[in-house]
Amino acid sequence: MYGSDLEELGTFHLSINFNNMGASAPIFYFMKKLLFLLLPLLSFSNDWGKTGHRIVGEIAERQLTNEVKEIVYNILDGESLSSVSTWADEMRSNPDWRPFDKWHYVNLPLDLEYPDADVPKENVVTIIERCVAILKSPSSDKEMKKFYLKYLVHLVGDLHQPMHTGRYEDYGGSKIYITFKGRKGSDNKTNLHVLWDTNLIDDFKMSFTEWSTHLQNKYGRKKVKQSDVLEWTFESHWWARDIYKNTPNGSYLSYDYVYKYQPVLEKRLYYAGVRLGNLINKIFE
Secondary structure, three states: OOOHHHHHHHHOOOOOOOOOOOHHHHHHHOOOOOOOHHHHHOOOOOOOOOOHHHHHHHHHHHOHHHHHHHHHHHOOOOOOOOHHHOOOHHHHHHHHHHHHHHHHHOOOOOOOOHOOOOOOOHHHHHHHHHHHHHOOOOOOOOHHHHHHHHHHHHHHHHHHHHHOOOOOOOOOOOOEEEEEEEEHHHHHHHHHHHHHHHHHEEEEEEOHHHHHHHHHHHOOOOOOOOOHHHHHHHHHHHHHHHHHHHHOOOOOOHHHHHHHHHHHHHHHHHHHHHHHHHHHHHHHO
């Protein structure tokens, strides 16, 4: 049913024409080979959200039963959920993967909820549902399961970040430029989306494992409502409206903003991790 998704990926290639280069061709051929080897290590200069996604993956893995953990390790060839959590962003450095960009978010008007909004058929909500269906299907082979499990780990994290349900007209807050503790607006790409993807998390100067332990110690005694992907969307969109209201274009944000939104940030990260872990347990149990 979804095999064409994998077929469309194909293999990585560089669309560089090395014909008609004469004597210099061997040099360019070597450079091409070298760049091909380095390509997986390259990413966008604003490769945002690594720590946040790794937090979600780490918390999720701590929720897995021993039996499910073995299944997951087998599918991922021994990699952890935290290590694969950033893969879906890293692959976006290759132009061939641009069609998958729309999988990471769903743009919603502030006055409409997801069921009432006119959204593309492929968005973070529908792709999470697709991931679950494929991972549950006995007809899915290992490579397909690996592909969709990696995406599931990433997209559950994306959906719990409020600005991934932000408005279309400002690209989920990417066109709302702000100053955060002296980091000046568009000069270094500080905007509302990056603030919530990266700046607020990195401001605490903790590793993803320190973050994960901190969140488990702080919220681990409270039961997290598992709900479903639609409810996760409602939650994020509610917070997106609140964030837009309190963070207009040109805002100067400092410690008071961090103090106000730290509980929101922490709970979105923790809820994403717990829900992802519970979902994976349910898929493979």
